[in-house]
Amino acid sequence: MTHLDRTALDAAVSALTDPALAGFVAVVAWPDPDAGRDPAGRPWAVLVADAHGSARLDDEHPEGVVVAGRHPLPSTDPMAFLPYELEVADPSPDHDRNAYPLPWLRLASFFTEQRSPDLAVVHAAGHWFPEQGGHRGEHGSLDVIQSRAPFVLSGAGVVRHGLIEEHARLVDVMPTLAHAAGVPASALAGLDGVPRTDLVEPGAAHVIGLLWDGGHVGSLIDLALRGELPNVARLLRRGCALTGGAVAEFPSLTLVNHTSMLTGVGPGRHGVVGNVYWDRHHGRRVVPNDAATWHKTSELYREGVTTLFEAVLAHRPDVRTASVNEMTERGAWASTFGLVRAALSAGESADPGEAGSAESRDFLTTVRALLPDPYASDLVTHVRCEEDDDYAFYSAIDLLGLSTMVGLFSASDPAELPAVAWWSQYTTDAAHHAGGPRSGIATEGLKDCDQRLGVFLDHLEQRGLLDDCLFLLTADHGFETARDDVRGEWGSALHAALDPLGVPFRDEGPGFVYLGVHPD
Incomplete structure (x- = not known):
């Protein structure tokens, strides 16, 4: 990874984890650029971050080890919100109450493939984004109920x-x-x-x-x-x-x-x-x-x-x-x-x-x-x-x-x-x-x-x-x-962070951010 690539990645992560976006951006995930990959292309580690901290996931620490601040994944329990009455009582929960099961296994696999983006934005559970193709009912997140x-x-x-x-x-x-x-x-x-x-x-x-x-x-x-x-x-x-x-x-x-x-x-x-x-x-x-x-x-x-x-x-x-x-x-x-x-x-x-x-x-x-x-x-x-x-x-x-x-x-x-x-x-x-x-x-x-x-x-x-x-x-x-009170888009924040560096990007999905790739 070149210095410019690393600078762009850091700028993008910083923009996406700004507390102003925390209501609709749950976490951001990307392969650890310092860890490298195995011969099959699987990253040796993946980083995850939210507005309050970051953690490193790897084979020895599949639940993650805190790098800075607090752990960005409040829970990784696959059985969260059970029995079903607990899910019904707290539909589309805010990030701080949510769970993200098997994060290392799932993110490591995703980032192994060269078609995957430089970083992935995980939508908050209730994110409502009809302007970008979102629906009243949504899925795609790392969180437990959508998964x-x-x-x-x-x-x-x-x-x-x-x-x-x-x-x-x-x-x-x-x-x-x-x-x-x-x-x-x-x-x-x-x-x-x-x-x-x-x-x-x-x-x-x-x-x-x-x-x-x-x-x-x-x-x-x-x-x-x-x-x-x-x-x-x-x-x-x-x-x-x-x-x-x-x-x-x-x-x-x-x-x-x-x-x-x-x-x-x-x-x-x-x-x-x-x-x-x-x-x-x-x-x-x-x-x-x-x-x-x-x-x-x-x-x-x-x-x-x-x-x-x-x-x-x-x-x-x-x-x-x-x-x-x-x-x-x-x-x-x-x-x-x-x-x-x-x-x-x-x-x-x-x-x-x-x-x-x-x-x-x-x-x-x-x-x-x-x-x-x-x-x-x-x-x-x-x-x-x-x-x-x-x-x-x-x-x-x-x-x-x-x-x-x-x-x-x-x-x-x-x-x-x-x-x-x-x-x-x-x-x-x-x-x-x-x-x-x-x-x-x-x-x-x-x-x-x-x-x-x-x-x-x-x-x-x-x-x-x-x-x-x-x-x-x-x-x-x-x-x-999707909840009416969970609105927002991160494209503007990415432009503000990357345009001064002269780095274009594509945001597919939205949520798959490819750095250095010109949009249509």
Whole structure:
């Protein structure tokens, strides 16, 4: 790092940790420039700071050692704000009352990847930033609630039952499902995640992953216990749920964690560091989380990445696997996005172009015309579709997903049924973005997904397959509600600090700050 680079970094950190920004900037994190990196590019240490102090995180001190002032992470407890009543009593808490679980593991992985920024700004839990693309419900932070996803296991092979006061990591999802599907432990040893052999044993004829994108774990379990999500309750009666859920990788964003949970490794190894980031090598902005680019997600993977479907195929080459409406699907025998790629290569579909382009808008118009009509289904809350276009769009996608899953599990020949299947639903994410957790629209998003789950479970039961299935229900992140009293932006402070030095910067997200890179 040159003297100018170090001067710019110090100036940026100083600007972002100014007490004037403390209401909406929780912490700032960056690789320790004095520590260097290991041969794989992983930083030997990461620094974190807030308006009142800084700390150094490393392998020997994963919770951090104070460098100056007070520790910037008030708590690192993955089980904070439990039982659920504590979360409800203190929604979107201020930084000083918040918790930031597994900070070293998550930040070290994030900063390993060369696509990661020079420093990351962690939004305060209640940060409301609609001018920069923020929503009423938000995620992406290092904090515990935005990082907490459900981890529910049900059915054949589950060895523990009820509500368990523990937590997992989202990188545990892939090795746990692979283990349940009969992949040997030796093939899973090099992952960041671990198979939860204490919760499930192999032997199920059908291993099924269920992702409810942005499904808020506290609400999901609470509503199930109160009978308002009867089909999640149905799963719980035949299995278990970790009350601490599964901790997402940082940032707690969609593409990062879809990739993490289905590869078993964090962003520092799979390479997908955000929903939007700057690629220094190619000098371009990359937007993986766009309906026009989802089918190309695997092109972003780094060498050595293995998906769940590839792991199963390597050890059980004669079985079928399926990925329904899931971006991390490389190696699946049946894949929604494989069909998209095939249609594009055959010239049967509009060119999706780049994310946000005129071509991508044309592509989405074509896609919408092919989807089921959400207003024609009693598995969709119609009034919410009228209120929110994303709710309508993703409800249609989820209806298509349901019909695809039913079709996959309708084959008369048992050998043609998927041994491993994954089904992602997205209405929950649209609903939580629109209203935040515990809002009316968020609750109805969960209920709609529960209804569709019920149709699928009924189909399996009618076919005599249900008792032979293992289910893992999870999500890619949690959610918190943005607060009207937590407003602000840090771009002006960065300009005031860096412009006199002649140092340009890009702020993607916002929150990914790339120094020395000219904005468009």
